[in-house]
Amino acid sequence: MRSSVLSDWLAQRLDRGSEQPLYRQLHRLLQQAILSRELPAGARMPSSRLLAGELGIARNTVTQVYEQLALEGYVTSATGRGTTVADTSPDEIVGASESVTATDRRALAAPLAPTAMPTPRRALSARGARLLAGAGFSKRQWGAFMPGVPDVSRFPSRIWTRLHNKYWRRPRLDLLTYAPGGGLAQLRHALADYLRTSRSVRCTPEQIVITTGIHQSVDLAVRLLSDPGDVIWTEDPCYWGVRSVLHVSGLESRPIAVDSEGIAPSPDELAAPPKLILVTPSHQYPLGMVMSLARRRMLLEYARQHQCWIIEDDYDSEFRYGSRPLASLQGLDTAGQVIYVGSFGKTLFPGLRVGYLVVPEALAESFATASAELYREGQLLQQAVLAEFIAEGHFTSHIRRMRALYGQRRQLLLDAAARRYGDAFAALGGDAGLHLVMQLPEGADDRAVAAAALERDIVVRALSGYYAAPSRAPSGLLLGYACVPDEEIAPAFEMLADALDATLPAFA
Ligand SMILES: Cc1ncc(COP(=O)(O)O)c(C=O)c1O
Incomplete structure (x- = not known):
């Protein structure tokens, strides 16, 4: 394309009344011309002075566009040789130059509008499709009678803001970077105290790993303690969210019926021990029964004999109205086989996205490292605020x-x-x-x-x-x-x- 042809082509398409700055329009038009090979590889671009003059725009605008195109690899600039269109041909890689050219020629003729993202040609993976087919998520998360959502309007936001401001006034640099594996020590200490006294959980702060909630805690536990194809027992019925996490993990979920005492495996089911067992002993979700002491002891003994891991989901046990909250299953475990998971989602507010795992001592270091490795956790300043919120007694x-x-x-x-x-x-x-x-x-x-x-x-x-x-x-x-x-x-x-x-x- 000769310089005057190019400037005519550009002049017809630049919309001087548009809200989109000329810089951005020119940049896109030149990208299109290069991709469609209207401006072929090796073509010399007109000098910025010439093009600016022909288009009647500031030279600086053209210079900036050329610089941007050079950064993106569309053109190369060398002193004394001006600006040349680079070879952006994908032929050798995809072997589809004809269709690319045809498509881009059409694009060149199209009016200037933000480019729509192309529809992905590849379908979802089998795992992705399974997740979406069973998705239970609802777009409405508030209002009568949305289950599982606390009254967030009662959250003591003034106290939270005070603590937040205190930390932001002179932010500690170590709170603004990535989390050390396991989360902020201050929060792990505060939580260990709370869980020991309120939930009879037996733990040291080092056994606690801070996560973004029960979903992530279960995801981490499952990744670290099982392999695809392993069997996990889940209660039937159970919480759809955790079921989805298990679904995509490649585990084989085996739904086990519940009775008035909690999970109730049949003799046949007991004869085929799983790798993991996921239960809600304090308040079966969603039916609400409490796992009896006899069933708890049976489950712990069975897990010990068959080397199974038990994941105890203690999602809302703080809220009992006629009696005191019940002790955790983890507190009865003497063999180090229970992974306890909890969350601030119900006790404070779901959008906080802070939860925790309590893992047996022997696994503590592995879980902390894996959490940092997989999720690259942060939010330490928020964890510091939460730790102080607990320590000052506001949580209880x-x-x-x-x-x-x-x-x-x-x-x-x-x-x-x-x-x-x-x-x-x-x-x-x-x-x-x-x-x-x-x-x-x-x-x-x-x-x-x-x-x-x-x-x-x-x-x-x-x-x-x-x-x-x-x-x-x-x-x-x-x-x-x-x-x-x-x-x-x-x-x-x-x-x-x-x-x-x-x-x-x-x-x-
Ligand atoms: C049984 C159960 N476990 C876990 C969760 C979710 O916990 P989180 O928000 O901490 O991921 C819920 C939420 O309703 C639940 O009902």
């Missing part, structure tokens, strides 16, 4: 306040349900946690009820979705009450009841 006071509040909301929900349905209303869930399970008649389509509720702006989750085989699962609805203001509970339940009546007229 917040839990105490929230426990009273959630207990009251739970009762308000039960009252609203009783008013509407009387004895026909049956709930599972024990007197604990942030949600209860409303039982529906056998065979009722709980997903249809959840969909009808959503049309009325009420979020509930269908119980059947937590089972490995939803079509054969009991029917019910998970109702989270923790994040619903007191005065909204009864009206929201009425809306839900309308959805229920519309979907299951026989229930009323």
Whole structure:
């Protein structure tokens, strides 16, 4: 392309009324011309002075564009030889120069608009497809009756801000860099004290590894303690999020039924020991029962005999309304086979994304190193704030306040349900946690009820979705009450009841 041809071509396309700066427009047009070989490899570019003059724009603009193109490898500049189009041909690598050229010629004719990302030609991996097919994530994370979400509006943000400001006023440099494996020592100490006294967890600070939550803790434990193809027992039903983490890990999940005492493997299942066992002993998720002491002892003994690891997910045990929180399974373990995982997601706020693992002493160093190696953790300043929040007693006071509040909301929900349905209303869930399970008649389509509720702006989750085989699962609805203001509970339940009546007229 001769210089005057190039400047005519550019002049037709530069939009001087556009919000996009001339620099950016010229840069893109020249990129297009080079990619499409309108400006072929080896072609001399007009001097910046000439091109600027012909286009009637500042020379500096052209110089900057040439410099940028040179940095990106589209042109080369050498003193005395001016600017030359570089050879950007992909032929030798992809052997598809014809189609590339044809595509780019069309692109050259196209109006100047931000280039859309091409649709990826390759499909998802089998693992990726499996993850998405079973995804349980909901875009709505707030409102009546979103399960598992605490009342974040009650978080003592003034105290948090004070502590935050204190650390930011003169930030310690070691808090602004990557985390040492395992997380900030100050937080691990504060947590060890809390877990020992409140959860009967037996640990030293060195056994604690800070993570971004239970999802990451389980991911790390599974990666370090099992290989693809190994079997993991999960409770049936169980939390969809952890099930997804296991799904992509390549483990074979074996759903094990639960009864009133917790996970209840059959003799056949016991005859084929897994590598890992994942349980929620303090408050089975989502049904709410507590694992009995006999079952705990059976499980620990079985794991000891068969060299299995137990992952104890202690996601919301702080919230018991009629009795004191129960001791952890980890506290009964004398063989160093329990990996305890917990989170600040329910006790403080989910968006904080801080959780922790407590691992047996012999594994502590490996877990800390692996966490740094895999996730390159940071957020130390936030960890320092959290450590001080705990050490100053705000954490336990917040839990105490929230426990009273959630207990009251739970009762308000039960009252609203009783008013509407009387004895026909049956709930599972024990007197604990942030949600209860409303039982529906056998065979009722709980997903249809959840969909009808959503049309009325009420979020509930269908119980059947937590089972490995939803079509054969009991029917019910998970109702989270923790994040619903007191005065909204009864009206929201009425809306839900309308959805229920519309979907299951026989229930009323
Ligand atoms: C049983 C269970 N485990 C883990 C989690 C998630 O924990 P985190 O937010 O710390 O990843 C949840 C969230 O609802 C849960 O219900």
